[in-house]
Amino acid sequence: MRLFSRLRTVRQLLAHFAARERAMLLPLFVILLLAGVLLALTTGLAKVAPFVYTIF
Amino acid sequence: MSVILGVSGLYHDAAAALVVDGAIAIAIQEERLSRVKNDPSLPLRAIQASMEYAKITPADIDSVVFYEDPFAKLERTLVSTVRSFPRGRRHFSSAMEAQLGRKMWALDAIAEAVGVDRSRVTFTQHHRSHAVSAYYTSGYDDAAVLTVDGVGEEACTALWHGEAADLRLLAEQRYPHSLGMFYAAFTAYCGFRVNEGEQKLMGLSAYGVPRYRDEIDRTITIGADGSIELCLDYFDGFNDVELGFGPKLEALLGPRRAPGQPWTLEEAADRRFADVAATVQALTEEAILAMAREAKRRTGATALCLAGGVALNAVANARLTEVFERVYVHPAAGDAGGALGAALDAAGGSARSKLRSAALGLPVDAAEASSLARTLGLEVRRVADPAALVAEQLARGRVVAFVAGRDEWGPRALGQRSLLAPAGPAEVRAELHRTVKEREPFRPFAPAALAERAGELFDEVHEPTARFMTSVCRLKAVDPRLGAVVHVDGTARVQAVYEDSAPDLHRVLRSLHDSHGVDAILNTSLNAVGEPLCSTAMDAIAFYLAHPVDALVVEDLLITRDLGRT
Numbered sequence: 001m002r003l004f005s006r007l008r009t010v011r012q013l014l015a016h017f018a019a020r021e022r023a024m025l026l027p028l029f030v031i032l033l034l035a036g037v038l039l040a041l042t043t044g045l046a047k048v049a050p051f052v053y054t055i056f
Numbered sequence: 057m058s059v060i061l062g063v064s065g066l067y068h069d070a071a072a073a074l075v076v077d078g079a080i081a082i083a084i085q086e087e088r089l090s091r092v093k094n095d096p097s098l099p100l101r102a103i104q105a106s107m108e109y110a111k112i113t114p115a116d117i118d119s120v121v122f123y124e125d126p127f128a129k130l131e132r133t134l135v136s137t138v139r140s141f142p143r144g145r146r147h148f149s150s151a152m153e154a155q156l157g158r159k160m161w162a163l164d165a166i167a168e169a170v171g172v173d174r175s176r177v178t179f180t181q182h183h184r185s186h187a188v189s190a191y192y193t194s195g196y197d198d199a200a201v202l203t204v205d206g207v208g209e210e211a212c213t214a215l216w217h218g219e220a221a222d223l224r225l226l227a228e229q230r231y232p233h234s235l236g237m238f239y240a241a242f243t244a245y246c247g248f249r250v251n252e253g254e255q256k257l258m259g260l261s262a263y264g265v266p267r268y269r270d271e272i273d274r275t276i277t278i279g280a281d282g283s284i285e286l287c288l289d290y291f292d293g294f295n296d297v298e299l300g301f302g303p304k305l306e307a308l309l310g311p312r313r314a315p316g317q318p319w320t321l322e323e324a325a326d327r328r329f330a331d332v333a334a335t336v337q338a339l340t341e342e343a344i345l346a347m348a349r350e351a352k353r354r355t356g357a358t359a360l361c362l363a364g365g366v367a368l369n370a371v372a373n374a375r376l377t378e379v380f381e382r383v384y385v386h387p388a389a390g391d392a393g394g395a396l397g398a399a400l401d402a403a404g405g406s407a408r409s410k411l412r413s414a415a416l417g418l419p420v421d422a423a424e425a426s427s428l429a430r431t432l433g434l435e436v437r438r439v440a441d442p443a444a445l446v447a448e449q450l451a452r453g454r455v456v457a458f459v460a461g462r463d464e465w466g467p468r469a470l471g472q473r474s475l476l477a478p479a480g481p482a483e484v485r486a487e488l489h490r491t492v493k494e495r496e497p498f499r500p501f502a503p504a505a506l507a508e509r510a511g512e513l514f515d516e517v518h519e520p521t522a523r524f525m526t527s528v529c530r531l532k533a534v535d536p537r538l539g540a541v542v543h544v545d546g547t548a549r550v551q552a553v554y555e556d557s558a559p560d561l562h563r564v565l566r567s568l569h570d571s572h573g574v575d576a577i578l579n580t581s582l583n584a585v586g587e588p589l590c591s592t593a594m595d596a597i598a599f600y601l602a603h604p605v606d607a608l609v610v611e612d613l614l615i616t617r618d619l620g621r622t
Contacts, residue, residue, distance in 0.1 A: 004174075005164050005167060005168075005173075005174035006161070006164055008164075008174050008175070009160065009161060009163060009164055009174075012127060012163075013127050013130070013160065016125075016127035016128065016131065017127075017131070022131065025131065025134070025135070028134065028138070029131075029134070
């Protein structure tokens with residue numbers, strides 16, 4: 001149930017970034033989404049964020 | 057039955073508001089329950105308390121509306137952080153942690169807290185929440201609406217036109233050119249905490265001379281149409297979220313003031329900051345007036361509604377009547393008000409109704425107060441006419457903690473959770489500063505006056521703003537009866553007390569007038585240093601025990617350390 005509810009949020013987020021004027025942000029967003037998943041798995045982004053940052 | 061829950065939070069001023077069948081049932085700020093000032097969390101306590109008060113179960117709720125778009129906010133944070141590369145490096149990890157760890161999942165967290173299916177949780181836009189909170193509660197049928205704050209999703213300022221049930225966006229100013237962030241940056245520069253110290257900067261400005269105009273003009277350009285453009289170099293691209301300004305501003309104006317140092321405005325060092333505050337306040341007023349003139353030009357309306365954090369600048373608000381005949385500022389103009397705006401927006405245009413009282417919170421429990429006070433060894437007496445008793449105490453120069461009915465929506469004590477004192481002796485002000493409020497000596501106290509008499513003491517007392525203490529008025533003439541409540545520039549943030557806005561306080565003022573010929577008293581918030589306004593009986597008794605206040609009145613109970621004194 002909780003996972004299903006979170007999928008709705010992910011879907012809304014994708015829909016937001018998929019809008020035409022934001023399409024250029026999509027790659028950036030996908031990487032950030034992966035960071036979000038990592039966050040969920042590692043229970044904190046503090047250790048992950050610096051690595052994500054170096055990508056840019 | 058239609059039930060809509062509005063929620064704001066995850067930045068500052070978390071709040072919940074319930075609108076039932078188009079009427080406001082309850083609106084509470086999370087800080088009142090968590091006891092964390094400007095609580096930035098999700099308002100889980102406020103949500104639960106609202107539902108309990110209104111006897112609403114999760115199954116009764118038709119929709120839950122969050123006050124802003126978390127996805128658009130994520131986008132803005134992401135883009136602005138990448139834009140500011142490499143300066144924003146330090147900010148990046150904390151911003152992304154907040155966005156991806158909590159804020160992006162706000163709607164899920166709310167659904168779980170309320171106990172409703174996620175499909176029933178939606179969101180609206182930050183500035184629309186503000187605009188609705190102001191327009192729908194103004195009682196106007198045709199009004200320009202300005203929403204001015206730090207930043208919402210992307211907009212920092214927005215202009216709307218409200219006509220009957222229709223509220224249309226006409227123009228907006230986008231991040232980073234934000235009047236709210238401009239004011240906040242100078243708040244930090246003068247040593248105050250951002251999102252809390254802006255009122256201090258406003259109070260300080262009256263002590264200064266706007267002699268830094270040439271310098272500060274380099275940081276901001278104000279267009280004739282109310283648009284503003286910040287020179288971001290001085291604000292370091294807003295990369296430092298604690299300060300909002302950078303080394304270039306210090307190079308321009310001199311070093312910033314260290315936070316927490318005692319103020320001595322007799323010395324040149326502190327007068328410099330008063331002069332900076334005066335200049336920033338003057339520019340802010342100029343910008344708001346330009347926005348108002350543009351709003352008038354584009355809408356043709358004679359009334360203006362205002363919300364957003366900048367709308368708490370009572371000194372600037374007072375000037376808006378130069379442009380509009382009627383001005384209304386929502387009492388919870390900051391982000392808390394967004395919760396109510398979100399709920400009213402979902403309820404639709406039929407939910408428009410003039411807000412007459414800010415007493416929208418939880419009622420005080422007098423039985424709990426009595427029981428708790430007795431347990432703590434305090435003396436408790438039920439009185440037949442509490443208004444006459446409080447009036448008598450004030451006439452004798454006493455300070456009374458006054459708790460009546462439901463607590464206030466918004467940051468001002470408006471006669472439900474108030475600390476009352478005589479308005480006359482200037483030493484009362486110094487004594488309250490020293491022993492109770494423990495705050496900067498330049499901060500003014502506000503008067504509460506009988507609505508029907510306020511116009512005899514002050515100029516330009518306008519009902520919509522004076523009702524909720526959202527503007528300042530100038531004293532008609534130097535009056536020793538008002539020595540404790542008039543600021544150094546001869547103004548006061550007057551509360552005109554109406555029978556339908558604060559009936560208990562109105563009775564106190566009526567009794568003072570009839571028995572003692574007094575028309576105004578000092579009214580300040582009932583809270584300890586660094587704490588939010590008291591809400592419950594326990595909060596009020598804890599305040600009373602910790603401060604040298606003569607009496608505590610909770611509904612019809614007189615609570616004292618020694619009844620013999622009263």
